Amino acid sequence: MPVRKFRSVEEMNQPVWREPGDAALYSTIAALWETGRRLQKHRFQPGVRRFRSIDELEMAADTPSVDR
Amino acid sequence: MSTDIRRAVVLDPAAAPPCPTVGRYTHSVDFATIKQVLAAFEREGVRYAIFGAAALNLHGLARFTEDLDVFLQPTEGNIAALRRALSGVFDDPSIEQITAEDLLGDYPAIQYVPPTGTFHLDLLTRLGEAFTYADLEIMRIPFDDVTVSVVSPRTLYRMKRDTVRLKDKADAALLKERFGIEDP
Numbered sequence: 461m462p463v464r465k466f467r468s469v470e471e472m473n474q475p476v477w478r479e480p481g482d483a484a485l486y487s488t489i490a491a492l493w494e495t496g497r498r499l500q501k502h503r504f505q506p507g508v509r510r511f512r513s514i515d516e517l518e519m520a521a522d523t524p525s526v527d528r
Numbered sequence: 529m530s531t532d533i534r535r536a537v538v539l540d541p542a543a544a545p546p547c548p549t550v551g552r553y554t555h556s557v558d559f560a561t562i563k564q565v566l567a568a569f570e571r572e573g574v575r576y577a578i579f580g581a582a583a584l585n586l587h588g589l590a591r592f593t594e595d596l597d598v599f600l601q602p603t604e605g606n607i608a609a610l611r612r613a614l615s616g617v618f619d620d621p622s623i624e625q626i627t628a629e630d631l632l633g634d635y636p637a638i639q640y641v642p643p644t645g646t647f648h649l650d651l652l653t654r655l656g657e658a659f660t661y662a663d664l665e666i667m668r669i670p671f672d673d674v675t676v677s678v679v680s681p682r683t684l685y686r687m688k689r690d691t692v693r694l695k696d697k698a699d700a701a702l703l704k705e706r707f708g709i710e711d712p
Contacts, residue, residue, distance in 0.1 A: 477588040477706055486672045488590040490559040496592035497558055503645035508625040509704075511633035514655050517637040 554569055558647050561617070562596050565649070566676045568613035575601035576610075576680045577666045580650070580686055584699055586678050588706075595648045599679070600659045602653040604628040610651070626651065631633050659687065681707040 466472040478485035513515040562582070569576055578586065580597030600606055607628040614623045620643055631638060631653045638650045654660050665680035678689070681703050688700040703709060 465584050475589055475702055478590070480586060482588075485588060485712055486591065489585050492590050492592050493559050496594070497646055500594070500660060502631045502648065504641040506546075506641045506643050506645050507619075507622045509639045509641075510630050511637040511639065512604065512653060514637050517650055524652060 529551050538570045558644075561642070561644070562647070563672060563674055564617050565596070565614065566699050567674045568616045568672060569610070570674065571677070572586050572609045572613040572616070574609045574613055575603075575606050575661075576677055577661070578676060579684060579693070581699075583684050584703075586614065586669055586676070586686070587681055587703075588682050589702065594646075595650050597650045597652070599655070599659075599661055599664060601612075607631055614640070614649075655687070658690070685709050 476489070498528065509517075509520065534627050564573070566578075577599045578597065579599055580595065581591050581593035584597050585593070586592050598611060598711045607626065611623055611626055614620075623640070626638055626640060629649065636652060636654045637650045640651060641647075642649075663683075667680050668675050669678050670676075683706070685700050685703040688696040689705070691697070
């Protein structure tokens with residue numbers, strides 16, 4: 461389907477759900493992750509880190525430590 | 529298709545073998561690597577459940593993520609199986625630092641970044657006071673050609689609904705609508 465038409469921007473931005481097991485889901489995930497990886501400006505410091513809570517872990521995850 | 533990435537990851541990323549493909553897309557390194565990690569979990573009998581953004585992807589909504597969130601059954605044997613699985617994928621001695629003593633004790637959250645540094649595995653044995661492994665509804669669903677354990681849409685909704693992050697609240701709303709989830 462090369463052309464799709466929408467009556468509003470809101471309609472255009474609706475999330476596209478696919479069924480688990482649908483090959484299109486995995487090709488979309490792969491393409492999206494590849495794009496994201498190429499756009500990443502940082503790397504994470506390799507290794508193991510311990511946290512006392514998920515909140516501590518999420519704070520650390522939001523601050524990548526190595527520039528690419 | 530099986531691709532041994534251990535040497536490529538540690539020694540020379542440029543020497544990595546060609547990525548597997550689905551349709552006309554080339555799988556990203558992380559897609560293939562994460563799939564290998566999960567296949568290793570399955571081989572080693574790790575008791576786990578994927579949650580977070582990766583779970584949202586596997587339930588049908590493609591979304592970029594830099595991490596793989598994994599809830600683990602909190603037993604010494606399971607943490608040993610986890611280490612075996614990770615060591616089968618990554619030639620990385622730091623994996624030995626992932627211990628049951630920590631995960632069953634004062635550190636229920638461990639982050640492991642493989643040598644590539646491009647994503648992280650967040651390993652949890654409990655989530656605040658709200659969730660333990662026993663509280664999770666777990667489903668078996670496909671991740672390409674591997675079948676993996678993922679929290680159900682309802683559990684994922686409950687996890688995301690009560691967090692402070694706006695993107696999690698937005699995800700919760702999407703899950704609620706898609707799966708017809710009722711609040712208690």
